[in-house]
Amino acid sequence: MELFKVGGKELQSRLFTGTGKFASKEIIPGVIEASETQVITMALRRVDLDQPSENIMNYIPKHITLLPNTSGARNAKEAIRIARLAREMGCGNWIKIEVISDHKYLLPDNYETVKATEVLANEGFQVFPYMNPDLYIARDLVNAGAAAVMPLGAPIGTNRGLRTKELTQILIDEIKIPVIVDAGLGKPSHVVEAMEMGADAVLVNTAIATAGDPVEMARAFCMAAKSGRIAYQARTGRIKQTASASSPLTGFLGDLNG
Amino acid sequence: MLVNGKEEQFDGSLSAYLEARSIAWEMVVVEINGLIVEKHTYLTRMLQPDDKIEIVSFVGGG
Numbered sequence: 001m002e003l004f005k006v007g008g009k010e011l012q013s014r015l016f017t018g019t020g021k022f023a024s025k026e027i028i029p030g031v032i033e034a035s036e037t038q039v040i041t042m043a044l045r046r047v048d049l050d051q052p053s054e055n056i057m058n059y060i061p062k063h064i065t066l067l068p069n070t071s072g073a074r075n076a077k078e079a080i081r082i083a084r085l086a087r088e089m090g091c092g093n094w095i096k097i098e099v100i101s102d103h104k105y106l107l108p109d110n111y112e113t114v115k116a117t118e119v120l121a122n123e124g125f126q127v128f129p130y131m132n133p134d135l136y137i138a139r140d141l142v143n144a145g146a147a148a149v150m151p152l153g154a155p156i157g158t159n160r161g162l163r164t165k166e167l168t169q170i171l172i173d174e175i176k177i178p179v180i181v182d183a184g185l186g187k188p189s190h191v192v193e194a195m196e197m198g199a200d201a202v203l204v205n206t207a208i209a210t211a212g213d214p215v216e217m218a219r220a221f222c223m224a225a226k227s228g229r230i231a232y233q234a235r236t237g238r239i240k241q242t243a244s245a246s247s248p249l250t251g252f253l254g255d256l257n258g
Numbered sequence: 259m260l261v262n263g264k265e266e267q268f269d270g271s272l273s274a275y276l277e278a279r280s281i282a283w284e285m286v287v288v289e290i291n292g293l294i295v296e297k298h299t300y301l302t303r304m305l306q307p308d309d310k311i312e313i314v315s316f317v318g319g320g
Contacts, residue, residue: 018320025318043319046262046312047286055285056318069319085314088287088294156320183320205320 001229004201006178007094007126007147009065013038014195015225016067016180017218018205019056021157027214028059035218041067041096041203044086057091067128069096076115083120095120096150097129106156110137114144121145130182133167138175148178150203153194157206159186162193172198188217188224195228196236259309273300276313286315 003010016039022028032040040060060066068086073079076099083095097120099112113129114137121127126147131137133151141149151168154160161184162168172179178200185191186207194202204221211217259266261275268275272288272295288295289312295303305311 019318020320022318028318041320042316044287044314045317047281047315049262049264049279049281049313052280055282056316057285066316068316071319084294085287085289086316088296089316090284091316203320 001226001233004178006180006200007128011038011065011201012036013222013225014201014229015191015221016041016182016201016203017208017221018042018203019060019209020205021209022214023209025054025056025059028056029061030215031208031218032061032064034215034222035208036222037218038063039065039067039094041069041205043069043071044082045072065094066091067094067096069098069130070116071098071100073097073099073112073116074101075099075109076112076119079112079116080119083116083125084123087125093124094126094128094147097127108132108152110134113137114140117141117146118144128180133164133171135167135170135174138171142175142177146177148180148200149175150180150182152183153181153190154184154186156183158184159207160184161186161190165193165197168194168199169197188220191221191224192228192231195225196231198232199228201225259305259307259311261311262313268305270305271301272303272305275305276300281313286313288313 004014013036015037017035017037018041070079070082079097079099097113097116099109100106108130117127117129128148129141129146130150138149154163180201181194181199182203185204191202208214208217290309
């Protein structure tokens with residue numbers, strides 16, 4: 001399978017994974033291994049000075065590319081602040097822009113996302129904006145210098161799959177930079193669906209972290225991402241309304257009564 | 259001074275503060291009064307009574 005070129009890197013895996021919602025950090029290394037992911041998201045928060053807990057970085061192998069998110073940001077200015085702090089950690093210049101002021105659906109604010117993308121791309125970040133699939137916004141993100149666009153499949157944590165399928169397909173067909181479906185993908189079959197459609201990659205967090213067996217689920221998602229991509233490249237057959245037989249229509253056995 | 263939103267008293271450098279709190283430099287980023295403090299200045303940056311300090315690190319997230 002050909003490498004996935006994005007953000008100045010060449011990746012073998014098209015499955016990005018998150019580190020949120022895990023029952024315990026100890027599970028994370030096993031999940032990373034089973035998922036074969038090479039890109040992992042994380043958030044930036046205040047250190048709890050009274051109760052310092054073990055840092056998540058201790059659970060992430062050195063070869064992984066970090067994709068910190070700007071979660072917590074309600075507008076572009078806050079996202080830019082968080083991005084600069086994240087980069088100062090010294091683990092790379094990739095940033096996932098997440099600008100959300102709606103607490104019910106956690107839908108991203110497309111306009112603030114474009115503003116943040118423009119500033120951060122100019123500062124040399126590789127910007128991965130999380131967005132609500134909209135062709136005009138996607139074009140603005142391309143013009144602003146984003147490394148990819150990340151349309152949501154369904155609201156964060158809902159596991160409802162590709163609810164935005166048709167609008168995301170439009171982005172896949174029209175946008176020249178990578179399209180990475182992020183949020184709402186709840187089952188490996190959702191990932192297969194997204195990859196068959198031509199998505200360049202997917203990002204999965206909740207579905208793995210909250211599965212009964214996160215390591216095995218990560219393994220399933222790994223296979224799903226590969227399967228969907230191979231199918232896309234192999235070009236799936238036509239969809240028809242009426243049947244066409246799979247077995248020959250000649251050479252049938254003679255009737256018993258004839 | 260305010261550290262992560264809480265009022266604290268401390269006399270000394272930022273690096274001394276971090277050591278007193280058992281915080282490893284490489285695990286955090288520090289912002290004082292809205293400006294990111296570069297790591298090579300931790301030893302010399304003396305904390306002031308009216309400083310507003312944010313000490314942040316990576317945590318699990320999606």
